[in-house]
Amino acid sequence: MPRSSRRLLLASAFALGLCLPVTGLHAQEIRVLTSVPSLGFPFFVHMMKELQAEGAALGVATVESDGQNSTPKQTADVEAAVIQGLDGIVISPSDVNAMAPAIQTAVENGVPVVTIDRRVDGVPGILAHVGADNVKGGEAQGEWIKANYPDGARIVNLQGQPGASPAIDRNQGVHNALDGDAKYEFIVEQTANFARDQGLAVTESILAGLDSPPDVIVAANDDMALGAVEAIKARGMGDQIAVIGFDALPEALAAVRDGVLAGTVEQFPGGQSRKAMQIMVEHLKDGKAPEAEVVLLTPIVITADNIDEAERLGELN
Amino acid sequence: MSTETPAAAPANFDLFSFLAKFAPLIFLLVLMGVFALLEPRFLSPLNLFNVMRQVSIYGLLAIGMTFVILTRGIDLSVGSLLAFAGLVAAAVAKGGFESRFAVGTAAEAAGYGWFLAMLAALAVGVVCGGLQGLAITKLKVPPFVVTLGGMSAFRGAALLFAGGGPVSGFDDAYRWWGQGYIGPIPVPVVIFAIAAIIAAIALRYTRFGRNVYAVGGNPEAARLSGLDVDRITLSVYVIIGFMAGLGGFVLSARLNSAEAVAGLTYELTVIAGVVIGGTSLFGGIGTIFGTVIGTLLIGVLLNGLVLNNVSSYVQQIIIGVIIVLAVAFDTFAKSRRKRA
Secondary structure (H helix, E strand, C coil): CCHHHHHHHHHHHHHHHHCCCECCCCCCCCEEEEEECCCCCHHHHHHHHHHHHHHHHCCCEEEEEECCCCHHHHHHHHHHHHHHCCCEEEECCCCCCCCHHHHHHHHHCCCCEEEECCCCCCCCCCCEEEECCHHHHHHHHHHHHHHHCCCCEEEEEEECCCCCHHHHHHHHHHHHHHCCCCCEEEEEEEECCCCHHHHHHHHHHHHHCCCCCCCEEEECCHHHHHHHHHHHHHHCCCCCCEEECCCCCHHHHHHHHCCCCCEEEECCHHHHHHHHHHHHHHHHHHCCCCCCCEEECCCEEECHHHHHHCCCHHHCC | CCCCCCCCCHHHCCHHHHHHHHHHHHHHHHHHHHHHHHCHHHHCHHHHHHHHHHHHHHHHHHHHHHHHHHCCCCCCCHHHHHHHHHHHHHHHHHCCCCCCCCCCCCCCCCCCHHHHHHHHHHHHHHHHHHHHHHHHHCCCCCHHHHHHHHHHHHHHHHHHHHCCCCEECCCHHHHHHHHCEECCEEHHHHHHHHHHHHHHHHHHHCHHHHHHHHHHHCHHHHHHCCCCHHHHHHHHHHHHHHHHHHHHHHHHHHHCEECCCCCCCHHHHHHHHHHHCCCCCCCCCCCHHHHHHHHHHHHHHHHHHHHCCCCHHHHHHHHHHHHHHHHHHHHHHHHHHHHC
């Protein structure tokens, strides 16, 4: 990228940063930075809303930071929070390695940090991590396939964006559960980059290249799963192929409720967010160390039978 | 092909003239041949229609992009604008954000129907494209910068408009625009074909088309010969805005859902398609025919690699290499012809 355009990007990022809503800015109030990788994805929008709601419930002010899918942007937000003298940072890092230096800076400057969803290794002094293991989520998908296809299944695996850690971990989980059992065959494994249009296009291409439809399409997120569903509908194969997604987005829950999608994986991002905020605020108010440094919520598969357990069911109207 | 030098007389067949004229097409046919050998199902009608439908959205944007690049411009905002326009269309069709997730059987929420939805998407595209055109012509900001700003601003507008979430579940009449068929041909392919024919005629046979080439070939000469360069420049950004609006509407119909993250990195795919099709990034040279071929080439590449179950890591390398090879082949053929 040319230097001038990079400067422009930085300038616009800075200008956006100036507009960050700082709620209830009182001198004595506890202020916590809440930072997510990108508010372009509903998953993180939900996370942010839960963080803010929990912060408000606990009587602390939250300062919103949107990483805009860019590690430099999120780094800059964390650095700014340290300069501003915020009291704590609750963050879902966009990249666990690339965000480590910024988080280390915060810790060294005495700003406590709680990480959500993605865990940063190698930074001593992080107060706590609250997350759901993506590998376990992938394993849950695999176990669901085993339970529903005890006699074996031909599986199409729609993988996430190559190189992204959730994509790697979820794929790993599915394979952990199913590899080594010859009844379960991955007939095609392809990326659809976590995107719905690509989920549809890739599924179309896959179905055109197979002699007989697969039993299951397992997707590393709901967007790709919903794209696959459209491709299957167009071919009239809805009765033959079960699709299972990941993330339990409201739209996916609606599709599960309506029987279009067989299932999706719930990782309780809201529960993670609330727990992280509670740990942070308890620490700031009482100086209390958290009971456990790592809190992992167990992901579950949501189907039509247990849809009530989904966190975001309430967003369906 | 109006900018090509006249081909050699048939009696004196010049291989390189022929190659130069049809380089992208030849490259496409070779690629299709290779995929067909590796996986015979590649040539099944089902798959070929899949490919054409998959490229039709890129194609609509690429047609607009051809006009823009012909004037030495660039538009990086198309993906964002497509997402924004698609969301506006979806919200109009659903009559707001009530029951925005109704996907399955309970889909059809009472809204304003596909016609108003499409008009709204087109209006969003034309207005946003026009604003960018005004910034380029009146404020004298380079297109790269204006549309880089647009890429960010329209994405933000889309997120703000829909609160970050998708809007899904349309009635049959709306979905027809993305999922339906006219005879055996998918509707998006028909839309793409009609748009391509209109654009090709406009570029080749109208005064406006010749003016677009003139502005791109040499803006100063065009100005001195009395052309209203600003107006022509403005209109190409309106055209691409219109195409982004149309593309956003068709994509939402196709996916049965509009979302703010739709169309991420489309600008790169679209620009690649236009350039592979032989349009010069320095303006003044290029055709709609070439753009259609270039866009198809990218679609064939994406589809053929998936069909052959090539690893996604390897796919990215192959796509990158083939894009460069395709343009290199075109450049080579053209340079040999000039020498001959």
